[in-house]
Amino acid sequence: TSPTPVPSNKVEIFDIVKHLAHPEPGVELPRSPILCKPNIDAMLHALKLADINPQTTIFFDDSVRNIQAGKQIGMHTVLVGTSERIKGADHALESLHNMKEAFPELWVEAVKDEDVRNSSKVGIETSVIA
Template sequence: MESDELYMQVQRPKYDCLLFDLDDTLYPLSSGLASAVLKNIQDYMIKKLGIEESKITDMGNLLYNNYGTTMAGLRAIGYDFDYDEYHSFVHGRLPYENLKPDPVLRSLLLSLPVRKVIFTNADKVHAIKVLSKLGLEDCFEGIICFETLNPIHKSSISDDEDDIEFLGSTQSSTASNGSPQIFDIIGHFCQPNEGSDGLPKTPVICKPSESAIERALEIAYINPLRTLFFEDSVRNIQSGKRVGLHTVLVGKSQKVKGADYAMESIHYLREAIPELWENDKIREVNYSGVGVAVETSITT
């Protein structure tokens, strides 16, 4: 009888894992990084890909809205470039100095005795730098990033078995003959009754694709039914909900379709979801010995 009572007192928590987006979720949009990223992407399109400046805004919006990220869209419509070079150009000149250590968020994260994992479309270098600037590098078990879902960086398929294991169904769409034909996405949407169904597929795997989220969960051994997903993007929230995740929209006070919770700031975590602390008697997980997150992360 005593054992039954003890079991009832220390029940299994509702969530086994907390899955966090990175940019504009763990720090506010007001930091200025998002606007700097947009400017750098536009500069890359003009200076590196030779796209006419007059087309940049319309093309960028169409690529982002239809493919999840501008990079994914650029690769889909036929532009060939090195992923690492792109990330270096887009993230290498960001105002990281605007990010400051966040001891309040650090304390909140470390007080939660469940797995905590980062899931971002950004590259590994950027993710590590942001976490370091925020003072959160040892608060997470691992990082799921661009390299996690897109381990193939060359135009040809690698013979490495680990690379082959992670290949996605659309990973082999690179043109092999001379300069590839660029798909006119602006012209496509100018045609009457044309929608996204006729668009070329992208070799890049990223949110908000449901298959990308499912792949990330598979790689990290995460059960969506016992996971809380924190995101600032409504479409990512909705995709996460469709694959079974419990969802938290960060940056908004009102819930939207697909969001189980909403909070204006990640700092309101305890007030918005107090049930996360209902099982304080469960042994606390300590990541203090992990070191830099990526060293034991899911990026390898």
């Protein structure tokens, strides 16, 4: 059997584990490459799918390459795992455990700046088995 056609505005997720465990004759691997950060197109696509504006996003990562890619697409960036700020990182944190001290404005509800907009949309990083 062949996979059901997916409308062009839908994203199809190919289950590689299922494919390898129970290969079906005639079913081929997707032709499109798997893209992950720091690929800028992949990052922009993920933000678009989540309907998140990169200019209003704080991006935490422990990879210099990922931080630089995040900065290129307009995100506010925080390099985690070091206190040394590098090119492309707006901030550097030894540990995520220091986040509350480093960004107290994110935790104080009583003080809200008119320029700050809270969004119900939250980006969440997940693992992908590929």
